[in-house]
Amino acid sequence: MSLGDRVLLAHGGGGSLSGALIREVFVEAFANPALLPLGDSAVLELPGSRLAFTTDGYVVSPPFFPGGDIGTLAVAGTVNDLAVSGARPRFLSCSFILEEGFPLPDLRRVVASMAATAQEAGVSLVAGDTKVVERGSADGIFISTSGMGELRELPAGWGMPGPGDCVLINGTIGDHGFAVLAAREGLDFQTPLRSDCAPLNGLIDALFDAGLALRFLRDATRGGVAAILNELASGHEWGIALQGAALPFSPAARSLGEILGIDPLYAANEGKVVVVVDGAGAGRALQVMRSHPLGREAALIGALESGLDGLVVVETGLGARRILDMPLGEQLPRIC
Amino acid sequence: MSLGDRVLLAHGGGGSLSGALIREVFVEAFANPALLPLGDSAVLELPGSRLAFTTDGYVVSPPFFPGGDIGTLAVAGTVNDLAVSGARPRFLSCSFILEEGFPLPDLRRVVASMAATAQEAGVSLVAGDTKVVERGSADGIFISTSGMGELRELPAGWGMPGPGDCVLINGTIGDHGFAVLAAREGLDFQTPLRSDCAPLNGLIDALFDAGLALRFLRDATRGGVAAILNELASGHEWGIALQGAALPFSPAARSLGEILGIDPLYAANEGKVVVVVDGAGAGRALQVMRSHPLGREAALIGALESGLDGLVVVETGLGARRILDMPLGEQLPRIC
Numbered sequence: 001m002s003l004g005d006r007v008l009l010a011h012g013g014g015g016s017l018s019g020a021l022i023r024e025v026f027v028e029a030f031a032n033p034a035l036l037p038l039g040d041s042a043v044l045e046l047p048g049s050r051l052a053f054t055t056d057g058y059v060v061s062p063p064f065f066p067g068g069d070i071g072t073l074a075v076a077g078t079v080n081d082l083a084v085s086g087a088r089p090r091f092l093s094c095s096f097i098l099e100e101g102f103p104l105p106d107l108r109r110v111v112a113s114m115a116a117t118a119q120e121a122g123v124s125l126v127a128g129d130t131k132v133v134e135r136g137s138a139d140g141i142f143i144s145t146s147g148m149g150e151l152r153e154l155p156a157g158w159g160m161p162g163p164g165d166c167v168l169i170n171g172t173i174g175d176h177g178f179a180v181l182a183a184r185e186g187l188d189f190q191t192p193l194r195s196d197c198a199p200l201n202g203l204i205d206a207l208f209d210a211g212l213a214l215r216f217l218r219d220a221t222r223g224g225v226a227a228i229l230n231e232l233a234s235g236h237e238w239g240i241a242l243q244g245a246a247l248p249f250s251p252a253a254r255s256l257g258e259i260l261g262i263d264p265l266y267a268a269n270e271g272k273v274v275v276v277v278d279g280a281g282a283g284r285a286l287q288v289m290r291s292h293p294l295g296r297e298a299a300l301i302g303a304l305e306s307g308l309d310g311l312v313v314v315e316t317g318l319g320a321r322r323i324l325d326m327p328l329g330e331q332l333p334r335i336c
Numbered sequence: 337m338s339l340g341d342r343v344l345l346a347h348g349g350g351g352s353l354s355g356a357l358i359r360e361v362f363v364e365a366f367a368n369p370a371l372l373p374l375g376d377s378a379v380l381e382l383p384g385s386r387l388a389f390t391t392d393g394y395v396v397s398p399p400f401f402p403g404g405d406i407g408t409l410a411v412a413g414t415v416n417d418l419a420v421s422g423a424r425p426r427f428l429s430c431s432f433i434l435e436e437g438f439p440l441p442d443l444r445r446v447v448a449s450m451a452a453t454a455q456e457a458g459v460s461l462v463a464g465d466t467k468v469v470e471r472g473s474a475d476g477i478f479i480s481t482s483g484m485g486e487l488r489e490l491p492a493g494w495g496m497p498g499p500g501d502c503v504l505i506n507g508t509i510g511d512h513g514f515a516v517l518a519a520r521e522g523l524d525f526q527t528p529l530r531s532d533c534a535p536l537n538g539l540i541d542a543l544f545d546a547g548l549a550l551r552f553l554r555d556a557t558r559g560g561v562a563a564i565l566n567e568l569a570s571g572h573e574w575g576i577a578l579q580g581a582a583l584p585f586s587p588a589a590r591s592l593g594e595i596l597g598i599d600p601l602y603a604a605n606e607g608k609v610v611v612v613v614d615g616a617g618a619g620r621a622l623q624v625m626r627s628h629p630l631g632r633e634a635a636l637i638g639a640l641e642s643g644l645d646g647l648v649v650v651e652t653g654l655g656a657r658r659i660l661d662m663p664l665g666e667q668l669p670r671i672c
Contacts, residue, residue, distance in 0.1 A: 013664075013669065041485070056431060084376050129391050132669070142433050142467075142478065328346055334473075
């Protein structure tokens with residue numbers, strides 16, 4: 001039975017057309033021993049007994065953008081959520097919600113990105129589901145990915161950041177948000193703007209393996225660096241002081257941010273991890289990050305400071321500080 | 337900050353409105369120790385090392401129908417996928433994709449159904465995510481649920497059904513599909529038609545605990561009993577012969593099926609498990625099922641027969657047999 005070139009309602013109906021879609025599109029791309037029986041659940045062997053479990057929905061518009069697509073995102077985003085929890089990502093599941101008429105070549109392209117990103121991250125896609133809704137009832141393709149990982153032994157002080165700790169990031173801030181926005185609005189720049197979308201578990205492994213006194217890791221997705229630092233500081237006596245001059249921005253994100261009046265600190269990243277580490281280990285952490293392909297532009301961007309009452313501030317030079325508020329909502333919807 | 341009465345784009349933006357939605361709607365309903373830290377991943381302790389992992393998307397239209405709603409379905413469906421794999425369901429994650437403007441009271445009602453069904457099934461909702469898309473880019477509410485369970489020791493012969501085995505089901509066939517269809521089309525019947533939507537892990541536990549020689553379990557969702565039996569028999573020398581007179585149908589499903597020309601054997605169930613057991617254990621299996629509240633109308637409906645070449649047939653009386661084909665697609669889209 002031929003699949004045709006567009007997604008049909010029947011591709012989600014549980015009959016033979018569903019079977020053809022699963023075999024020809026998903027199984028070919030994701031083939032692994034846990035997926036192949038195509039049972040109701042994947043059966044997994046996991047030696048440890050402490051697991052991390054996470055889920056995320058992906059609705060990015062447009063689904064294809066410079067530097068990645070919704071498939072890259074759907075794997076990297078969930079891998080990163082596991083990795084920042086201190087887990088080694090192992091297994092993913094994915095649930096597709098497709099709009100009737102979605103082009104099958106586009107679906108194959110998304111699935112190929114998922115397979116490539118999973119391979120890069122060393123994870124297996126072991127379970128999946130596809131639903132198809134009528135034309136007009138969804139916007140092309142939505143993916144929800146869940147992930148499971150083995151939790152490692154975490155360093156003393158993990159989850160307990162405090163004054164004197166340093167804040168680092170593995171590269172330029174806000175690229176994903178601006179790249180998607182530019183793709184959506186058809187903005188054309190001389191400076192190329194690419195999403196930073198990537199699985200960060202390798203970089204994070206290197207940080208743990210270095211024996212650093214890590215306190216906190218978080219990927220700076222929706223709401224950007226501003227949102228996660230505000231969440232981190234909220235309710236504490238201490239706050240976070242960022243050094244404005246130390247914040248790494250790509251030239252393209254910087255200029256697009258100025259044109260649109262959007263602070264890149266509020267724009268989503270999909271390949272950036274904010275690292276909080278004991279001050280004494282900050283230099284070593286920076287070195288470890290810069291030695292990794294995804295951390296070459298890593299920077300020490302600030303520190304936790306007593307007396308800031310849960311605020312996040314940016315030192316803008318000459319002793320001036322501006323408060324970096326918690327965003328109310330996303331300035332750029334459908335960014336991930 | 338007040339949530340208001342409709343879902344806004346900002347409720348999915350990762351800022352303070354997202355936080356309010358999470359705290360006031362989800363955490364209140366699902367509160368459990370693994371969810372409460374609200375980290376990037378839930379941390380779980382699982383004694384066994386063999387796990388089952390599954391995912392399913394739920395896009396049912398309308399989201400509320402007699403006998404349940406998309407929330408009941410999103411928990412029961414995933415619990416059932418784990419249970420029929422021989423696992424004891426333990427932890428669920430849920431990813432919501434909401435359309436801007438979706439009424440918050442409806443979201444609370446869905447979440448309350450999820451919490452109640454999770455409690456009935458003895459599982460915890462430990463991780464979640466919410467995305468909001470612009471009005472017109474989704475149809476109200478979609479939910480993807482993933483689930484994790486501990487795999488039990490499976491009986492000898494599990495996964496290897498063969499001639500002489502019997503086929504049982506725990507009650508009337510096709511009620512969910514017809515109930516959703518009737519709700520969608522505004523059909524009004526004198527005979528009440530209710531979805532059978534329910535978590536089956538308790539009933540399935542009872543079957544395993546009875547020490548029966550179970551060969552195969554499957555919940556008969558999309559494509560109905562016809563689809564799963566065809567999948568089971570496909571490629572084998574044996575086939576499945578159903579006794580037409582033994583098939584349990586509710587009066588409402590039977591009459592609606594006749595009016596619409598839809599065979600209830602192709603309609604979705606959300607609280608029905610097809611059980612294949614060694615012929616010698618069929619009587620005991622029927623007894624165990626009928627002792628459970630969700631199996632009071634359980635029936636022995638057929639047997640695996642040599643020489644049928646992978647076909648599923650229904651004996652319609654006087655020795656006549658009709659072939660029950662694999663459905664091409666779903667006759668009733670958006671049924672789950």
